[in-house]
Amino acid sequence: MRMYVLLAIISLLIKESLLLRIVRVSIPTYRVRGQPAQLECDYELGSDTLYSVKWYRDNEEFYRYMPKFDPPKHAYKLEGIKVDLQKSDDRRVVLHQLMLKSSGVYRCEVSAEAPSFASAADEGRMEVIYLPREGPRITGNEQENRRGDTMFLNCTSGRSYPAAVLSWDIDGEKVTDPDMLVEYPPTHYTHGLMSTALGLRVPIGRSMEVRCTARVAPAWREGSEAVVGNSHLAESKEAMLLVRSSSEAPALNVMLLTLCFVVSLSLLTQLET
Numbered sequence: 001m002r003m004y005v006l007l008a009i010i011s012l013l014i015k016e017s018l019l020l021r022i023v024r025v026s027i028p029t030y031r032v033r034g035q036p037a038q039l040e041c042d043y044e045l046g047s048d049t050l051y052s053v054k055w056y057r058d059n060e061e062f063y064r065y066m067p068k069f070d071p072p073k074h075a076y077k078l079e080g081i082k083v084d085l086q087k088s089d090d091r092r093v094v095l096h097q098l099m100l101k102s103s104g105v106y107r108c109e110v111s112a113e114a115p116s117f118a119s120a121a122d123e124g125r126m127e128v129i130y131l132p133r134e135g136p137r138i139t140g141n142e143q144e145n146r147r148g149d150t151m152f153l154n155c156t157s158g159r160s161y162p163a164a165v166l167s168w169d170i171d172g173e174k175v176t177d178p179d180m181l182v183e184y185p186p187t188h189y190t191h192g193l194m195s196t197a198l199g200l201r202v203p204i205g206r207s208m209e210v211r212c213t214a215r216v217a218p219a220w221r222e223g224s225e226a227v228v229g230n231s232h233l234a235e236s237k238e239a240m241l242l243v244r245s246s247s248e249a250p251a252l253n254v255m256l257l258t259l260c261f262v263v264s265l266s267l268l269t270q271l272e273t
């Protein structure tokens with residue numbers, strides 16, 4: 001009797017291992033707009049015969065592979081999806097020229113022929129991001145700067161998705177005092193791109209090095225290391241400004257600033273090359 005139970009368990013285990021199953025679906029978590037993406041669906045058929053492999057984005061089918069059909073590959077029109085049929089097959093699908101609209105949940109579903117009709121599926125999310133073409137810009141505001149003992153600087157990021165996060169540094173130290181920072185709502189552009197601005201109010205009277213840093217890193221990955229290809233995804237760009245203490249009329253400050261900015265920028269460029 002005991003022997004019989006043991007045999008039953010063993011045969012169950014064998015059957016289990018012979019069933020169709022998904023080994024791994026790998027979807028890149030982040031890709032930069034314009035890049036291609038390879039989505040992989042690794043499965044084991046066991047004793048089953050493959051009937052179809054179907055790919056969905058947000059529950060809408062965009063690619064299927066059916067070995068009995070001629071041709072076996074077929075792509076469906078879906079906004080933001082361009083399937084590279086040549087490079088796609090029964091275990092992977094290659095998308096080219098990703099757009100912001102390509103973001104979504106990608107699911108691979110594998111089905112077997114009769115008699116089992118077994119099917120298995122798994123999914124993963126891909127987010128397409130857009131890095132800013134230009135670094136952040138620092139501008140002054142003449143009207144604001146005409147008055148008094150503080151100086152106003154404005155830092156504006158280049159367009160990106162998601163929006164860049166701006167921060168100010170004075171002499172290498174991050175500004176956290178809310179009285180010194182002026183927040184603005186993001187500006188929206190076509191294709192979902194955004195630009196952000198952050199103002200800085202600094203007391204004048206001493207020389208300092210002011211820096212504005214723009215970071216484009218998806219909020220949901222903060223604290224973790226996301227890698228695109230071989231380069232780090234979190235891209236940061238900065239603009240630097242040297243502020244000279246001057247006893248001249250405050251109205252001249254802005255001009256002075258602009259000059260210094262150009263100088264420090266060319267300095268930076270020299271350092272880079």
Ligand SMILES: *[C@@H]1O[C@H](CO)[C@@H](O)[C@H](O)[C@H]1NC(C)=O
Pocket residue numbers: 140141144152154155156184196197199
């Ligand atoms: C700072 O820049 C933002 C966005 O470019 C703009 O909306 C805002 O008016 C500027 N602030 C000042 C005081 O110039």
